[in-house]
Amino acid sequence: MKQFDWMTPDDVAHAARAATATVATAMLSRSGQPTTDAAVLKAGGIDLLDLMKEDLLSPHRLINLLSIPGLDRIEPQGGGLRIGPTVTLAQLAAHEAVRARFRALADAAGASASPQIRHLATLGGNLLQRPRCWYFRSHAHHCARKGGDTCFAFAGENQYHAIFGHRGCAIVHPSTCATALVAFGGALEITGPTGARREVSLEAFFRLPETDLQRENDLLPGEIVTAIRIPAHPHTTRSIHLKQGETDSFDWPIAEVAVALDLADGVCRRASVVLGAAAPVPHRAVQAEAALAGRAINEALLRTAARAALEGAAPLSRNAYKLPIFEALVRRAMRAAMEA
Numbered sequence: 001m002k003q004f005d006w007m008t009p010d011d012v013a014h015a016a017r018a019a020t021a022t023v024a025t026a027m028l029s030r031s032g033q034p035t036t037d038a039a040v041l042k043a044g045g046i047d048l049l050d051l052m053k054e055d056l057l058s059p060h061r062l063i064n065l066l067s068i069p070g071l072d073r074i075e076p077q078g079g080g081l082r083i084g085p086t087v088t089l090a091q092l093a094a095h096e097a098v099r100a101r102f103r104a105l106a107d108a109a110g111a112s113a114s115p116q117i118r119h120l121a122t123l124g125g126n127l128l129q130r131p132r133c134w135y136f137r138s139h140a141h142h143c144a145r146k147g148g149d150t151c152f153a154f155a156g157e158n159q160y161h162a163i164f165g166h167r168g169c170a171i172v173h174p175s176t177c178a179t180a181l182v183a184f185g186g187a188l189e190i191t192g193p194t195g196a197r198r199e200v201s202l203e204a205f206f207r208l209p210e211t212d213l214q215r216e217n218d219l220l221p222g223e224i225v226t227a228i229r230i231p232a233h234p235h236t237t238r239s240i241h242l243k244q245g246e247t248d249s250f251d252w253p254i255a256e257v258a259v260a261l262d263l264a265d266g267v268c269r270r271a272s273v274v275l276g277a278a279a280p281v282p283h284r285a286v287q288a289e290a291a292l293a294g295r296a297i298n299e300a301l302l303r304t305a306a307r308a309a310l311e312g313a314a315p316l317s318r319n320a321y322k323l324p325i326f327e328a329l330v331r332r333a334m335r336a337a338m339e340a
């Protein structure tokens with residue numbers, strides 16, 4: 001790992017003016033060698049340092065967001081929540097209001113990684129971590145997402161890759177928390193170097209490879225995620241997040257689902273069903289949502305909705321095994337949400 005400078009900004013404006021690149025833009029190159037003149041943002045540093053240790057990223061300066069006061073709060077806002085970007089996954093998993101009203105998010109944060117990592121990893125960094133595709137993480141494979149010409153996954157080892165939306169690149173979105181936040185209609189507040197703020201829904205923020213092959217989201221250099229917002233939901237909403245690993249370990253899931261159901265007298269008024277580890281973005285299973293909305297829930301309907309969640313799936317050569325896992329997980333999550 002190359003030597004780098006360390007900067008501890010006092011406020012968001014200072015940090016935003018200093019950041020010359022996002023990690024995605026700093027990693028892009030035609031030659032396969034990362035640029036060495038970038039100043040990039042660091043939160044917990046878990047993904048960032050991982051990329052630097054693998055020589056996939058060589059910034060000359062790290063800007064430490066943890067030194068900025070006030071970004072680590074969880075506050076009520078308009079019946080929903082405003083979550084600071086440096087709130088850790090451990091804080092999120094344990095927070096009383098998150099557990100009581102947005103349980104799928106607390107479950108997702110608590111199911112991510114290991115206890116030690118959850119105590120350091122921040123929500124902002126979790127949403128912005130780069131993909132886990134092993135070709136992407138290998139110095140020896142200069143793939144299309146890093147600025148090369150080839151996606152090695154299509155003809156290669158694609159057992160952990162996408163079953164939806166994989167035109168040009170078959171990553172799965174790495175953030176477990178993103179799956180739950182999309183189910184709640186979450187949004188980001190983003191502050192730019194001039195201090196101007198914009199708000200974008202997480203669904204619009206994340207990008208499919210057919211829109212942008214080299215960035216997983218629309219964050220620009222000098223922009224900082226300053227809050228994650230969850231809108232108010234009716235008190236009749238029940239939610240759950242379930243994660244399926246290959247083994248019972250601290251690894252990323254091979255399949256996960258977040259479900260939020262607004263239920264009254266056994267009838268589903270509104271449903272959100274979002275699949276993680278399925279596509280390059282958190283995947284809204286809109287056919288499953290439509291199958292549930294306005295209907296009295298029974299076992300037959302849950303089976304129909306779980307099958308509908310996989311409509312349009314296009315597995316690759318080695319990952320068709322994910323289809324029955326997702327179907328069972330969606331059914332189980334809907335049942336658990338009703339009982340939550």
Ligand SMILES: Cc1cc2nc3c(=O)[nH]c(=O)nc-3n(C[C@H](O)[C@H](O)[C@H](O)COP(=O)(O)OP(=O)(O)OC[C@H]3O[C@@H](n4cnc5c(N)ncnc54)[C@H](O)[C@@H]3O)c2cc1C
Pocket residue numbers: 022023024040041042043044045046047048049065085086111112113114117120121122123124125126127128129130174175176177223224225226250251252253
């Ligand atoms: C063994 C292991 C298992 C794991 N399992 C899971 C899992 O199951 N699910 C899961 O979701 N994750 C998992 N992770 C990943 C881990 O959760 C992430 O690496 C971590 O959440 C990143 O957060 P961080 O604060 O360390 O981010 P950093 O590494 O500091 O930053 C990540 C990226 O976000 C950018 N960034 C950070 N904050 C901001 C901000 N506020 N504004 C703009 N840019 C910002 C940085 O520039 C960088 O590009 C695992 C990691 C390990 C090592």
Ligand code: SF4
Pocket residue numbers: 131133134135136143144145146150151152153154168169170171
């Ligand atoms: S799936 Fe995406 S990240 Fe992985 S090798 Fe293909 S282009 Fe690269």
